[in-house]
Amino acid sequence: MNEDVRISRRDLLKVAGAAGAAALTPSALSAATSGAATSATPVAVALPVVTSAPLLNLTAAETEILAAIVDRLIPSDELGPGALEAGALRFIDRALSEAESSSADAYRAGIAALDRYSRYSRGAAFVDLSSRDQDSVLIDVQSGAATGAGTGFEGSSAAFFNLVKDHTWQGTFGDPQYGGNAGFAGWDLIRYPGVRLRVTDEEQRMLEADELEPARRSAYDFGQFQAQSAPSSNGSGDAR
Amino acid sequence: MTKAAGLVIALASAVGVESASAQVAAPIVVESTTIAAGRPIPRDHSPDGRNESPPLSWRGLPAGTRQLAVVCEDHGAGNPPPWVHWIVYNIPASATGLPQGIPFDAADPMPAGLEGVRQGNNGWGLAMYRGPAPPAGTVHEYEFTVIALDRELHLPAGLSRAELLEAVEDHVLGRGTLVATYTRVPADAGAALE
Numbered sequence: 001m002n003e004d005v006r007i008s009r010r011d012l013l014k015v016a017g018a019a020g021a022a023a024l025t026p027s028a029l030s031a032a033t034s035g036a037a038t039s040a041t042p043v044a045v046a047l048p049v050v051t052s053a054p055l056l057n058l059t060a061a062e063t064e065i066l067a068a069i070v071d072r073l074i075p076s077d078e079l080g081p082g083a084l085e086a087g088a089l090r091f092i093d094r095a096l097s098e099a100e101s102s103s104a105d106a107y108r109a110g111i112a113a114l115d116r117y118s119r120y121s122r123g124a125a126f127v128d129l130s131s132r133d134q135d136s137v138l139i140d141v142q143s144g145a146a147t148g149a150g151t152g153f154e155g156s157s158a159a160f161f162n163l164v165k166d167h168t169w170q171g172t173f174g175d176p177q178y179g180g181n182a183g184f185a186g187w188d189l190i191r192y193p194g195v196r197l198r199v200t201d202e203e204q205r206m207l208e209a210d211e212l213e214p215a216r217r218s219a220y221d222f223g224q225f226q227a228q229s230a231p232s233s234n235g236s237g238d239a240r
Numbered sequence: 241m242t243k244a245a246g247l248v249i250a251l252a253s254a255v256g257v258e259s260a261s262a263q264v265a266a267p268i269v270v271e272s273t274t275i276a277a278g279r280p281i282p283r284d285h286s287p288d289g290r291n292e293s294p295p296l297s298w299r300g301l302p303a304g305t306r307q308l309a310v311v312c313e314d315h316g317a318g319n320p321p322p323w324v325h326w327i328v329y330n331i332p333a334s335a336t337g338l339p340q341g342i343p344f345d346a347a348d349p350m351p352a353g354l355e356g357v358r359q360g361n362n363g364w365g366l367a368m369y370r371g372p373a374p375p376a377g378t379v380h381e382y383e384f385t386v387i388a389l390d391r392e393l394h395l396p397a398g399l400s401r402a403e404l405l406e407a408v409e410d411h412v413l414g415r416g417t418l419v420a421t422y423t424r425v426p427a428d429a430g431a432a433l434e
Contacts, residue, residue, distance in 0.1 A: 121290070148375065
């Protein structure tokens, strides 16, 4: 039986939960199996602060639309904060200035195309649609059905959806060092036990019994790691 | 939305959803208040509009009908064809149709009287209705087929077309199909981002 792959928080969590530990902090987990002896006791860390400061790479109108998209991909609900609260929007803006700068034009074009598609098909700007209609638009963008409707999508609309989805995941579930996952909201959401350099037998038992207190610290707070490809931890996404 | 009466009476041998063991080829009349047989489907049932499932109604169910299923497919698309747009099942025999806008979110409740209805996976792998989106400049035909069954099957959500047909095999009493067309509507060039 095929899996239901429509957009839903449940599905995102299902996949993110399965892949999260391995995909989001690979270097940290690699170290975790190497027998390093640093304590994994949870410590208080300075968390990124989500602010309303303007984004660097997008106009106010583009920012509003992207925020609405991100908010629907992983909405805040009874399970906890969503992608917007986790700082995924700030993460994306920051990435567009750095490692993902080559995607900046794709974002601008895709945001404009999605909004044109929304106005064309649903008769209103994307940000003015109900959550239900926003989801319906995003499903059509995800499936590629928004392609060819004169929206201006370059290639399949699915490519833009996947671009934003991937970055939203990274900004929600990635290491906070990169500007997202504010307050470890993403890790809490998927119940990620946290970066640990060593796991004792007792900790393994507690983990399996769901009794282990999650470690909430960035991999870069461990001395073994240098954030050569990551921005300074002082710039955790809120100062730009 | 203009209400155009759609009507077609089709025999089992004339429709796309086949069954190897249909017991009786009973004709079912399938209609829609928004879709006319052989005419273009309104854009609100496509991604050029709100992409809501169309209202359907049926009559002339075979005696002994206990449950119904609905499949919408395009035999001019898919590799291999057909491309499936919608699969609905567990429809009670007491239902005389489906209202417009069956929820695409499984968390949303089904309409009254249809609480046990489930949707299968369409060609996009989505357990919901997604309307016609043929390549620009082409006209495709879309078949809405109603299948009458002699048993209540209580099928889970997310079945593929093949899984549904396998599940209903040996239980098909009859079918009816409403066939309509669609070609994509050119976009309004004035709807630009402000």
